[in-house]
Amino acid sequence: xxxxxxxxxxxxxxSLLIVEGQENPQAGIVSGNIQAIGQYYQEDTLINAAxxxxxYGFNGFANVNYQKGNFRSGIRYESYLNTLEGYPTTxxxxxxxxxxxxxxxxxxxxxxxxxxxxxxxxxxxxxxEERQLGIDNALDGIRLTYEPTKGIYLKGMxxxxxxxxxxxxxxxxGIIRAIDGELNLNELLDSSNSWKLKATLGGSFVSKFNxxxxxxxxxxxxxxxxxxxxxxxRYQKIRFSGEYVHKINDPYPDQDKNFNYIYKNGExxxxxxxxxxxxxxxxxxxxxxxxxxxxxxNVNVGPTDLLIGYLPALTKQHTYNLAATLYPYATNFYxxxxxxxxxxxxxxxxxxxxxxxxxxxxxxxATAYVPERDFVSDMGSSRNSYTxxxxxxxxxxxxxxxNLEIKRKINKKVxxxxxxxxxVFNDDAVKxxxxxxxxxxxxxxxxxxxxxxxxxxxxxxxQAMWTDNDKGDWLFGQVEYTFSPHWYVAILDQYNxxxxxxxxxxxxxxxxxxxxxxxxxxxxxxxxxxxxxxCVGGVCRAVPASNGLTFSFTSSF
Amino acid sequence: xxxxxxxxxxxFLFACDKIESPVAEEYGKFDWSFFPGDPADYASNYYxxxxxxxxxxxxxxxxxxxxxxxxxxxxxxxxxxxxxxKSIEEDSSLNVIVASIHAxxxxxxxxxxxxxTNNYETEAGNEYVRGSExxxxxxxxxxxxxxxxxxLSNSVWYLKSxxxxxxxxxxxNDSLNINIQIKSFNFSQTNGLYVHxxxxxxxDLTGNYHLVLYLIRNDVIxxxxxxxGIIDTNYHHHAILSDNINGTWGTQIINGAVLKxxxxxxxxxxxxxDPAIDLSYNVENLSIIAYVLNRDNMRILQVVNExxx
Numbered sequence: 001x002x003x004x005x006x007x008x009x010x011x012x013x014x015s016l017l018i019v020e021g022q023e024n025p026q027a028g029i030v031s032g033n034i035q036a037i038g039q040y041y042q043e044d045t046l047i048n049a050a051x052x053x054x055x056y057g058f059n060g061f062a063n064v065n066y067q068k069g070n071f072r073s074g075i076r077y078e079s080y081l082n083t084l085e086g087y088p089t090t091x092x093x094x095x096x097x098x099x100x101x102x103x104x105x106x107x108x109x110x111x112x113x114x115x116x117x118x119x120x121x122x123x124x125x126x127x128x129e130e131r132q133l134g135i136d137n138a139l140d141g142i143r144l145t146y147e148p149t150k151g152i153y154l155k156g157m158x159x160x161x162x163x164x165x166x167x168x169x170x171x172x173x174g175i176i177r178a179i180d181g182e183l184n185l186n187e188l189l190d191s192s193n194s195w196k197l198k199a200t201l202g203g204s205f206v207s208k209f210n211x212x213x214x215x216x217x218x219x220x221x222x223x224x225x226x227x228x229x230x231x232x233x234r235y236q237k238i239r240f241s242g243e244y245v246h247k248i249n250d251p252y253p254d255q256d257k258n259f260n261y262i263y264k265n266g267e268x269x270x271x272x273x274x275x276x277x278x279x280x281x282x283x284x285x286x287x288x289x290x291x292x293x294x295x296x297x298n299v300n301v302g303p304t305d306l307l308i309g310y311l312p313a314l315t316k317q318h319t320y321n322l323a324a325t326l327y328p329y330a331t332n333f334y335x336x337x338x339x340x341x342x343x344x345x346x347x348x349x350x351x352x353x354x355x356x357x358x359x360x361x362x363x364x365x366a367t368a369y370v371p372e373r374d375f376v377s378d379m380g381s382s383r384n385s386y387t388x389x390x391x392x393x394x395x396x397x398x399x400x401x402x403n404l405e406i407k408r409k410i411n412k413k414v415x416x417x418x419x420x421x422x423x424v425f426n427d428d429a430v431k432x433x434x435x436x437x438x439x440x441x442x443x444x445x446x447x448x449x450x451x452x453x454x455x456x457x458x459x460x461x462x463q464a465m466w467t468d469n470d471k472g473d474w475l476f477g478q479v480e481y482t483f484s485p486h487w488y489v490a491i492l493d494q495y496n497x498x499x500x501x502x503x504x505x506x507x508x509x510x511x512x513x514x515x516x517x518x519x520x521x522x523x524x525x526x527x528x529x530x531x532x533x534x535c536v537g538g539v540c541r542a543v544p545a546s547n548g549l550t551f552s553f554t555s556s557f
Numbered sequence: 558x559x560x561x562x563x564x565x566x567x568x569f570l571f572a573c574d575k576i577e578s579p580v581a582e583e584y585g586k587f588d589w590s591f592f593p594g595d596p597a598d599y600a601s602n603y604y605x606x607x608x609x610x611x612x613x614x615x616x617x618x619x620x621x622x623x624x625x626x627x628x629x630x631x632x633x634x635x636x637x638x639x640x641x642x643k644s645i646e647e648d649s650s651l652n653v654i655v656a657s658i659h660a661x662x663x664x665x666x667x668x669x670x671x672x673x674t675n676n677y678e679t680e681a682g683n684e685y686v687r688g689s690e691x692x693x694x695x696x697x698x699x700x701x702x703x704x705x706x707x708x709l710s711n712s713v714w715y716l717k718s719x720x721x722x723x724x725x726x727x728x729x730n731d732s733l734n735i736n737i738q739i740k741s742f743n744f745s746q747t748n749g750l751y752v753h754x755x756x757x758x759x760x761d762l763t764g765n766y767h768l769v770l771y772l773i774r775n776d777v778i779x780x781x782x783x784x785x786g787i788i789d790t791n792y793h794h795h796a797i798l799s800d801n802i803n804g805t806w807g808t809q810i811i812n813g814a815v816l817k818x819x820x821x822x823x824x825x826x827x828x829x830x831d832p833a834i835d836l837s838y839n840v841e842n843l844s845i846i847a848y849v850l851n852r853d854n855m856r857i858l859q860v861v862n863e864x865x866x
Contacts, residue, residue, distance in 0.1 A: 216581060218597075260595060
């Protein structure tokens with residue numbers, strides 16, 4: 001009851017501020033954005049399409065912010081009526097899902113209510129929203145920031161994480177307490193900015209308190225802490241960053257006996273070395289991650305629920321359909337040893353290889369392995385389950401991605417983009433394809449844009465995937481016609497040409513059209529959508545097959 | 558500033574629970590190292606310690622009588638007592654359970670030598686005859702019948718000649734205030750033994766009650782001395798108390814008043830002697846006797862036994 005009163009009071013004060021802000025521009029600035037997606041589902045037994053009894057799914061939200069001077073406030077209204085298929089079922093109903101107020105001055109900042117934040121790469125703490133994945137683990141509490149002097153940045157926060165939405169925001173039971181400090185040595189010590197070396201050091205401590213414990217067999221830690229140290233160095237064209245995180249015993253239930261309620265400390269080390277100059281860049285990353293699942297609850301929840309830490313992905317985020325949605329990289333929560341090499345080179349223009357406008361070549365190689373684990377029989381005592389060493393990997397590969405992208409402007413009218421992908425995908429470990437064996441696949445993409453005139457352009461995209469595993473070969477084709485600045489229409493087809501089951505060699509045809517006017521965008525889409533996996537940064541969501549009409553609208557003000 | 562920062566840092570740095578013993582002990586001093594696998598699997602495959610109420614059916618055990626035969630392999634009168642005990646046990650109408658306890662005040666009849674190599678004494682057995690809580694033991698063979706005080710000079714100790722009448726008297730008193738069920742699981746890889754009991758209170762009780770578990774070897778062939786110096790080297794020793802699984806006086810299960818229909822669950826872990834070293838510890842030759850003892854007057858309220866498999 002008290003919470004309801006607080007909410008009403010908040011809304012009242014906030015509405016007054018908004019009204020005042022709208023009537024008198026001097027009073028502040030109002031801004032916001034909206035996104036709405038509705039999908040009408042049709043039966044399609046051929047592709048086993050989702051057909052919920054409500055037939056129509058809708059996800060929508062609108063952010064409205066008010067700012068005056070150092071004061072800022074905002075709300076997000078959310079509607080899931082009913083939730084689109086494939087989104088977390090914990091998103092339901094309509095109501096306020098986010099509200100906050102913040103103010104700052106004299107080096108001090110205060111936020112009350114909901115907020116997002118991140119320490120370093122996010123391994124130790126990342127409160128963020130990825131709406132396409134259905135992730136929203138905003139903290140609900142209080143955050144203080146303090147800058148005692150230039151170059152020293154301190155941050156402290158306490159709160160609960162957003163867990164679900166059922167006509168209102170529902171937080172998890174766990175409490176998160178976090179502090180972070182960052183030292184910018186250049187700002188602190190080099191007032192004349194004469195140092196060639198740029199250095200930043202940082203450290204964090206995050207702890208959780210939770211009593212979610214549904215096992216009486218084990219003594220569960222109620223307070224679990226993690227510590228993190230990080231540094232960023234840059235010397236002219238070379239940059240280096242390193243981050244180490246360590247977490248004490250934090251057992252979770254797990255289907256795998258070797259990871260079920262284990263009390264081993266978790267650790268992660270992320271290293272990155274890069275060099276860049278005009279027309280050339282090279283970047284190497286290495287990651288050791290072990291037992292770093294880090295949630296504010298120790299009971300079974302959805303895979304993306306109540307995550308405190310984010311396990312960074314060492315892989316390129318692909319955008320082409322077949323490469324992005326069939327066998328995408330998903331971070332392994334148990335742990336992985338991963339490496340990535342990125343090389344970018346722009347072949348100069350007016351050369352034989354570079355052509356008249358120059359040619360961009362991007363090479364990327366990423367690989368992830370299961371750590372070398374020596375399992376010990378201690379499940380009846382210390383329950384560490386195994387030992388492992390930094391960057392000691394086994395022969396068991398989780399994922400490998402070699403890809404090459406060549407972008408070239410042929411002439412004033414034609415732009416060409418060629419891509420080649422070579423994946424090794426261990427679905428026995430990653431378990432996103434449902435094949436549960438090794439998958440070896442190659443994909444080639446040709447993306448051609450033809451500019452008819454200043455306002456009209458045509459884009460052709462064709463993709464082919466070859467594999468002897470899982471569902472076999474796929475073909476993809478798309479034609480997109482844009483008559484700027486307002487309209488576009490596209491038609492595409494995906495065809496499972498190599499499926500060993502001839503009845504499953506299905507065409508997934510889709511037509512879409514959109515209208516864009518300034519910051520407003522409407523689009524309509526009709527057709528079949530195949531089942532797949534959508535991943536962002538190694539975090540994935542399964543997308544069920546569907547057939548029907550989809551409407552979307554986005555706008556900002 | 559330091560005054561604020563140091564306690565603040567200390568709070569954060571130590572705000573963690575480092576767990577040294579992950580496996581909870583509140584359901585018995587379990588030693589999970591005897592379980593060849595993850596203790597988490599025990600609940601699903603064997604017995605759910607956290608939810609014991611789901612593990613038991615109706616208790617159909619009738620009132621039992623524990624006849625403890627205090628004996629010794631050098632005691633020449635003891636084989637005859639053993640025969641009496643066994644014959645009483647074989648009378649199914651009496652529901653007698655025999656435990657042969659090799660113990661005496663001075664241990665003379667239990668001594669070992671080149672021929673009598675096995676020492677069947679136990680710490681508990683010696684305490685029962687030598688301690689102050691069961692006074693009146695004269696020598697082997699003597700016995701107790703549910704540790705009631707109908708023995709010699711109103712003690713718990715019965716001469717062998719009194720056993721039949723003593724058992725009959727105890728059998729006439731068929732009131733049952735408490736009942737017991739046992740489940741056990743053993744693992745040959747580790748010689749681990751897990752025992753679970755359900756103790757049901759059938760009438761309101763007040764006092765200090767203990768649950769005691771005996772490990773019994775059902776049949777052991779080894780020398781026994783008879784009259785006139787005869788030694789039977791192939792003598793079948795019956796129901797030898799080999800150890801107390803939960804100590805001499807067991808585990809306290811009631812202290813004070815307890816209401817009718819209360820149910821008490823207990824769990825025990827134990828490592829059996831290796832049968833590769835002593836064949837008599839083969840699980841097929843082992844059983845468990847469980848009884849509830851009133852520690853205030855030493856009376857046994859109920860006794861049951863379970864053969865290991």
